[in-house]
Amino acid sequence: MEQRRPGTTEGELLEVLSGYPLFRGVPRESLRALIHMGVERKCPAGRFLFLEGDPAEGVYLLLEGYVKVVQTDVSGQEVVAQVAGPGEPLGLIAMFADSPYPASAQAVSPARALWLPGEALRGFLLRHPEVALRLLRVLAERLHETHRRLLEVSILRVERRLARVLVRLASRLGQRTEEGIAVAMPLSREELAELCGTRLHTVSRLLNRWQRAGWVRLGRRRIVLREPHALVALAEELEPREPPLALTGRKVGEGKTVDDRRGTRPGRTE
Amino acid sequence: MEQRRPGTTEGELLEVLSGYPLFRGVPRESLRALIHMGVERKCPAGRFLFLEGDPAEGVYLLLEGYVKVVQTDVSGQEVVAQVAGPGEPLGLIAMFADSPYPASAQAVSPARALWLPGEALRGFLLRHPEVALRLLRVLAERLHETHRRLLEVSILRVERRLARVLVRLASRLGQRTEEGIAVAMPLSREELAELCGTRLHTVSRLLNRWQRAGWVRLGRRRIVLREPHALVALAEELEPREPPLALTGRKVGEGKTVDDRRGTRPGRTE
DNA sequence: CGTACGTTTGAGTAGTATCAAGAGCCGTGG
DNA sequence: CCACGGCTCTTGATACTACTCAAACGTACG
Numbered sequence: 001m002e003q004r005r006p007g008t009t010e011g012e013l014l015e016v017l018s019g020y021p022l023f024r025g026v027p028r029e030s031l032r033a034l035i036h037m038g039v040e041r042k043c044p045a046g047r048f049l050f051l052e053g054d055p056a057e058g059v060y061l062l063l064e065g066y067v068k069v070v071q072t073d074v075s076g077q078e079v080v081a082q083v084a085g086p087g088e089p090l091g092l093i094a095m096f097a098d099s100p101y102p103a104s105a106q107a108v109s110p111a112r113a114l115w116l117p118g119e120a121l122r123g124f125l126l127r128h129p130e131v132a133l134r135l136l137r138v139l140a141e142r143l144h145e146t147h148r149r150l151l152e153v154s155i156l157r158v159e160r161r162l163a164r165v166l167v168r169l170a171s172r173l174g175q176r177t178e179e180g181i182a183v184a185m186p187l188s189r190e191e192l193a194e195l196c197g198t199r200l201h202t203v204s205r206l207l208n209r210w211q212r213a214g215w216v217r218l219g220r221r222r223i224v225l226r227e228p229h230a231l232v233a234l235a236e237e238l239e240p241r242e243p244p245l246a247l248t249g250r251k252v253g254e255g256k257t258v259d260d261r262r263g264t265r266p267g268r269t270e
Numbered sequence: 271m272e273q274r275r276p277g278t279t280e281g282e283l284l285e286v287l288s289g290y291p292l293f294r295g296v297p298r299e300s301l302r303a304l305i306h307m308g309v310e311r312k313c314p315a316g317r318f319l320f321l322e323g324d325p326a327e328g329v330y331l332l333l334e335g336y337v338k339v340v341q342t343d344v345s346g347q348e349v350v351a352q353v354a355g356p357g358e359p360l361g362l363i364a365m366f367a368d369s370p371y372p373a374s375a376q377a378v379s380p381a382r383a384l385w386l387p388g389e390a391l392r393g394f395l396l397r398h399p400e401v402a403l404r405l406l407r408v409l410a411e412r413l414h415e416t417h418r419r420l421l422e423v424s425i426l427r428v429e430r431r432l433a434r435v436l437v438r439l440a441s442r443l444g445q446r447t448e449e450g451i452a453v454a455m456p457l458s459r460e461e462l463a464e465l466c467g468t469r470l471h472t473v474s475r476l477l478n479r480w481q482r483a484g485w486v487r488l489g490r491r492r493i494v495l496r497e498p499h500a501l502v503a504l505a506e507e508l509e510p511r512e513p514p515l516a517l518t519g520r521k522v523g524e525g526k527t528v529d530d531r532r533g534t535r536p537g538r539t540e
Numbered sequence: 541c542g543t544a545c546g547t548t549t550g551a552g553t554a555g556t557a558t559c560a561a562g563a564g565c566c567g568t569g570g
Numbered sequence: 571c572c573a574c575g576g577c578t579c580t581t582g583a584t585a586c587t588a589c590t591c592a593a594a595c596g597t598a599c600g
Contacts (some may be wrong), residue, residue, distance in 0.1 A: 427556095459563070467556060471556090471557080471558085472556065472557080490565070
């Protein structure tokens with residue numbers, strides 16, 4: 001939305017970009033030329049960098065802040081396709097598939113990005129095929145990641161999916177605090193739900209159960225992992241887990257006192 | 271598995287490859303050199319071209335037949351990540367992300383593929399960056415497709431997902447017959463289930479209901495769409511549909527007679 | 541200080557998975 | 571050629587996860 005006039009000098013941009021793995025080994029002159037064709041854009045929290053369906057004329061290189069990329073269903077339901085932090089390129093699909101943006105990018109915290117016009121980037125890649133290969137790597141890794149998520153949503157229970165999402169967020173965007181590992185990106189329960197293909201109610205219930213168990217610390221748009229290993233166990237464990245119980249109703253400790261030990265599937269013995 | 275000795279001459283291969291969009295405009299000399307570094311491999315139905323976890327030393331270019339790419343969960347559950355036909359490259363993720371194969375590729379019908387060693391392809395791409403750009407397009411499109419599937423599995427009911435899968439298969443691999451549009455690729459109910467993130471039982475029930483409605487014709491590993499538009503309606507329709515009803519028990523026409531008309535969401539008017 | 545948003549929690553139930561048989565089709569070997 | 575064993579598919583009964591609807595609470599913010 002805000003356009004032009006950096007807030008950063010071209011020289012600084014040059015420093016930042018040349019620090020990214022994507023551009024390693026690229027002559028500064030070429031980089032400078034590329035930057036020169038781009039525009040820096042600021043984007044306050046909550047605002048969209050681009051909208052699903054918009055014609056795409058280039059890509060964004062995220063310089064600062066966090067952005068979530070969401071796909072919206074006709075019914076208004078959303079799914080978070082990707083969460084991006086500094087250094088990550090956005091809008092690649094539209095750029096290379098030569099289509100409108102297939103999803104919207106919304107700043108979750110104040111963000112800054114360098115916009116690069118498609119033609120400029122294309123020319124740059126033709127002159128620097130090694131960068132094209134690195135972009136191929138980026139896309140390959142995202143495809144891999146998306147396949148993994150597809151697998152999870154297809155065959156895992158929500159509980160395990162949520163645990164995995166938290167573990168992943170913590171490892172990608174986590175910061176150590178004295179309480180535990182905090183997720184740096186501010187995400188609402190609803191956004192978390194959109195990350196694991198469920199509803200905010202379900203996320204809320206699960207998180208609170210885990211909080212009661214002392215595994216996490218909850219706040220508004222804030223989650224701290226106090227016992228990451230417990231979540232990892234939940235996320236990966238092959239065998240039926242024990243601590244948390246049913247989703248609705250009874251809290252930990254209550255419930256039909258009979259057959260509280262899982263593990264031997266009830267009603268399977270006879 | 272079977273190695274070397276084409277079954278096709280190098281000249282024929284050259285013809286085939288230069289017909290693929292991927293290699294359009296590439297000088298025949300370069301192509302010939304590339305082919306020369308590759309190996310043709312045959313793969314009977316049911317056999318794997320490569321296995322998840324195998325170290326990847328190159329990519330496959332599918333020349334003939336159909337291949338399904340499956341990811342397997344620790345518990346043995348499978349999800350079909352992709353179905354590929356002639357002309358499609360396989361193993362791209364492993365190649366560019368520089369990792370072992372993240373999924374297994376199994377021939378669904380007898381297949382033939384050209385194996386290209388990674389280093390050869392990499393060198394080729396550095397010399398022909400325009401081909402790298404086309405590969406970027408391939409990956410971008412697959413990523414787009416996978417995002418769409420993720421959205422669907424996350425928020426759509428099985429019924430609608432299955433309808434979409436069928437419509438998509440019909441449009442990508444369909445062949446007109448006097449009965450309707452037949453899906454060219456032989457897929458079992460279970461494989462269909464793995465394509466839409468459900469179980470074979472659910473697929474079977476839905477398909478049979480649709481067969482009773484006259485929308486499809488079923489066979490062993492075979493499906494013919496007789497009323498594609500009905501399926502498209504089911505797949506896209508925004509409003510609650512009418513024909514098919516609950517999954518278990520009661521057949522079409524039975525059921526609690528009260529409140530059978532859907533459409534006005536109960537309890538939302540006040 | 542009120543309003544709005546993010547969140548928690550409850551009750552009820554639809555939609556699917558799961559468990560359990562059984563029926564048809566197919567290639568194989570007697 | 572026919573019987574057999576193995577797949578693939580169909581169908582029923584039952585369990586249960588996670589969604590939907592509904593309401594209330596707390597906190598941030600104007």
